[in-house]
Amino acid sequence: MAQVDDDVALIVLDQITSATARLMPVDRVGAEAARRGITLLVDGAHAPGLLAAPLDGLVCDAWTGNLHKWGCAPRGTAALVARGPLREDLHPLIDSWGAAEPFPDRFDHQGTHDATAWLAAPAALDFVDATWGWETARRYMDELADHGARLVAAAFGLPGTPEGPVDVGMPVPGMRLVRLPEGLGTTRLAADALRDRATAELGVEAAFTSFDGVGYLRLSAHVYNTPEDYEHFAAVCVPVVEKWAREAAAAPAPAA
Template identity: 70%
Template sequence: MSTTDVTTAPRPLLLPGGEPAAAAWSLDPALRHLNHGSFGAVPTAVQEEQNRLRAEMDRAPVVWFPGLPRRIAAVRAEVAAFLRVSAGDLAMVPNASAGASVVFGNLPRRRGGEIVVTDHGYGAVTMGAERLARRWGGRVRTAHVPLGAGAEEAYEAVLAECGDATDLVVVDHVTSATARRLPVAEIGAEARRRGVPVLVDGAHAPGLLQAPLDGVDCDFWVANLHKWGCAPRGSAVLVARGPLRDGLYPLIDSWGAAEPFPQRFDSQGTLDLTGYLATPASLGFIGRTWGWDTARGYMDELADYGQRVIGDAFAALTGEPGGVDVGMPVPGMRLVRLPAGLGRTRIDADGLRDRVAAELAVEAAFTSFGGIGYLRLSAHVYNTPDDYEYFAERCVPVLADWARSEATR
């Protein structure tokens, strides 16, 4: 947790004309939107820009598609500047999982075919690692990192699973289910010394972390721009450095296959890549309207406030602390422990998400780790303290009742 004074609600952000920040989005006002971290939310102006680009594409497709690689290259340069990396190291991909699939589909086995992951890993990426291990005739080794583990303990847990047979380490920059960082810089440096490639899943990092790749030495880094960057969905990056980069090819073979990395990713046939082209509009909208430092600071203060308000509401009903301290916290994301019996597995947590949306009109993220269910808060600029006060007043008592019903079944 941060040292922010969470007894005082942060002042909501406003648009230049004085309207609430949420007025810049088309989110349904009949719902409370407390789960930005899963699918993001695209500002209305960016939706309009993407629609303008689609209209341009459909007016003259024979002009559009041959000129598209040049336009994608220009976007890569803008996104690379935002992330503070070289444009020559960055390829555009549909999402972080697709970027990971590119790595899994092109990486050669060099040692014993073992892949090291953690128990905080994103399920789809871990499943991809398992498929690669089977194809290699190897296996996946899972590093168990306690939720409260600091950088050194987490580092030791991951490296303890690495050995002479390790061909790849897959580690999250920011974990999805548990809203914490992992020490990717330290893990990457040691893996480089051992000659082991590292894939960092940075799905949540762009916009949430300033200059996320500064000091990080890894072979591959994948990340979504549609989350904290609020870009159209289907806009993500694959950053690759080192000798293995030149062996990476897109999931779809197209006419750019003979080009070097990353240019070969700029040609993807007739796919609608207007989401890529509209991404700079989203990054620029937040930057011009509030500034990214201000946006991150507000999101962090608000997440702290939300954790306190909702955690205290649960504690008042259950007698157990609701707030959760993680070992390496991140801005804008927090966990609140659910009452016993709720969200104990991923399937249970997903069912809780759907039920809360249907019955309580709240879009929220529920996750599971180590058999314990959590509410994962992920604030953005359009959220306000009232969102979390509403959840504490209206939803927490209902969730407590659901937990009591589970206990008596």
């Protein structure tokens, strides 16, 4: 809040950061923003399913969260919550025949929009609840993410790679960070390139991220994951990633 002055009209804040899997103090920021009369939009992309009640105790003007991540709904399915006067000022980017309807109907009544994903979302959420129970599922995700992070972090043996998972300060269930060997994934573009390379050469889908010039492997766990997934990554993929790090360290510096 020290960066907020009288000219700030809108704060956009992640509820859970994508790059570092850290829970942000959105409740405290929301209370202070409300006191100062500043509109707060909370980006809760990872929150539905991962947090039991992402809106409980949260003071904000608008909140949005993806249901296709931890909620297992079809891709592109999200929820939008708006409170107070802001509700009347929110409009879809493209007007359709429902444009004159009040919020939220004008978002739902898009003439050619395929609503299949939205209609399937409750079935996806109910399936997880009926099969495992969301509380049990989150506990399993958290314990498995801990196990996977310890396993993968221990597999990295290059100098400059800290031992153990990264302490992000405010962790969330189901996601953990492991620092990559020095020199890998130091920018967002470099991290994205690592993700694409891992898919092409290793046959795995892995989240490589970057924050403050440091590259990370962001491990996630869901009910469809097992310890064998992380054991495979530690045994098969980590040695290859270490080879990439050695190659990057040996490469000549680009010409000035």
